[in-house]
Amino acid sequence: MSWIAQTLTSTIGRKLLVALSGLFLITFLVIHLIGNLQLLQNDGGEAFNKYAHFMGVNPLIQTISIVNFSLILLHMVVGIGLTIRNRQARPVGYAYSRPQENSTWASRNMGLLGPIVLVFLVVHLRALWWRSKFGDIPMTSYGGDDYKDLYRITYEAFGIPWLVALYVVSMVGLAFHLSHGFASAFQTVGWRHPKYSPVIYHVGLAFSILVPAAFAAIPVFVFLKQSSWIN
Numbered sequence: 001m002s003w004i005a006q007t008l009t010s011t012i013g014r015k016l017l018v019a020l021s022g023l024f025l026i027t028f029l030v031i032h033l034i035g036n037l038q039l040l041q042n043d044g045g046e047a048f049n050k051y052a053h054f055m056g057v058n059p060l061i062q063t064i065s066i067v068n069f070s071l072i073l074l075h076m077v078v079g080i081g082l083t084i085r086n087r088q089a090r091p092v093g094y095a096y097s098r099p100q101e102n103s104t105w106a107s108r109n110m111g112l113l114g115p116i117v118l119v120f121l122v123v124h125l126r127a128l129w130w131r132s133k134f135g136d137i138p139m140t141s142y143g144g145d146d147y148k149d150l151y152r153i154t155y156e157a158f159g160i161p162w163l164v165a166l167y168v169v170s171m172v173g174l175a176f177h178l179s180h181g182f183a184s185a186f187q188t189v190g191w192r193h194p195k196y197s198p199v200i201y202h203v204g205l206a207f208s209i210l211v212p213a214a215f216a217a218i219p220v221f222v223f224l225k226q227s228s229w230i231n
């Protein structure tokens with residue numbers, strides 16, 4: 001059997017794939033958040049539209065985007081496979097089992113938290129990414145150059161109460177998913193050390209709260225701004 005087939009069929013190999021793709025997606029989240037924070041600037045959308053334009057035309061970013069989508073798919077499929085295999089391996093459960101005492105709720109429910117993030121992603125990509133790539137987007141102009149007005153599309157989307165609510169609820173799901181996934185990924189790739197593991201755990205915890213909170217704050221801020229709660 002080739003090493004690729006061996007990796008894909010062994011549990012540890014699959015865990016490694018989920019961990020490595022997860023670490024890549026964590027990096028994506030940071031970059032995506034920094035870009036999206038441009039939506040909060042009071043400049044009529046210039047910074048955000050110029051950023052989105054750069055991301056849309058740069059060949060390196062386009063290549064990374066294909067890798068990103070492929071890794072989301074891989075993370076999902078292999079993650080679901082691992083969850084199913086874990087359940088099949090122990091359908092009845094231990095006679096003496098107090099899971100609350102030796103594992104977190106998030107670690108036992110990654111198979112639920114992952115699909116919550118997936119539902120969010122499908123709605124999110126349909127509302128913004130699909131429209132930006134294949135939809136009829138209004139244009140705007142800065143200094144004589146034309147840009148897609150993705151800022152306007154995003155502001156329109158974040159004027160819809162149920163969509164804003166979905167973003168907020170999904171970010172709670174993402175926070176729990178990351179609260180286990182972050183430190184667990186480092187463990188799986190072998191970064192286990194008596195001195196550094198607690199640091200990774202605490203950095204992961206801070207990350208899993210701050211990043212989803214910032215993502216959730218953006219649609220809430222935009223919604224309130226459009227409802228004239230914020231000037």
Ligand code: HEM
Nearest residue numbers: 032036052055056065068124128129132133215216218219
């Ligand atoms: C305030 C929250 C968010 C906003 C305003 C936002 C905005 C956007 C926009 C405008 C695009 C299309 C960009 C383009 O076509 O150039 C996009 C793409 C995308 N978003 Fe988000 N996003 C948010 C949160 C998230 C979160 C939390 C995730 C993941 C859990 C996510 C995952 C993605 C992915 C995977 C893409 C496609 C990226 C690619 O082309 O490679 N987004 N987002």
